[in-house]
Amino acid sequence: MARRHSSNDEQPLTKLDNDYVRNTDKAINRKKEGRKRKIRRILFFAIVPVGIIIVLINILAYQSEALVIKEQKKEVADKQLAEVKEEHELLNLKIKQLEDDEYIAKLLRKEYYLSEEGEVIFIIPDAENKKDE
Numbered sequence: 001m002a003r004r005h006s007s008n009d010e011q012p013l014t015k016l017d018n019d020y021v022r023n024t025d026k027a028i029n030r031k032k033e034g035r036k037r038k039i040r041r042i043l044f045f046a047i048v049p050v051g052i053i054i055v056l057i058n059i060l061a062y063q064s065e066a067l068v069i070k071e072q073k074k075e076v077a078d079k080q081l082a083e084v085k086e087e088h089e090l091l092n093l094k095i096k097q098l099e100d101d102e103y104i105a106k107l108l109r110k111e112y113y114l115s116e117e118g119e120v121i122f123i124i125p126d127a128e129n130k131k132d133e
Contacts, residue, residue: 015021097103108114115121 105116109116113121113123
């Protein structure tokens with residue numbers, strides 16, 4: 001049996017070199033390695049889910065922001081659609097009026113001062129014209 005010396009300055013210790021000591025050292029080393037593996041496993045299973053959660057939260061935030069922007073665009077488009085529908089209705093009304101002969105005759109009399117037989121046209125100045133004079 002060979003003896004090992006420890007490098008302690010206080011007391012020199014000698015370690016026996018036999019099967020029992022070697023087996024005990026191996027068992028201690030295995031336990032240390034097992035603990036290291038457990039710690040690595042725990043860290044892996046703690047860090048990986050946290051990383052995945054961070055990525056998912058980032059995706060959720062991006063999608064929420066995109067959704068808000070699209071909702072704002074939708075509101076603007078709805079307003080424009082309402083304006084276009086209103087204009088469309090007015091234009092349809094105007095088309096129907098222009099198809100009516102009586103309306104066309106009334107419009108011509110008003111704009112071009114045309115009259116029917118036996119009518120006399122009187123032009124009354126507007127309030128704005130009176131102020132200017």
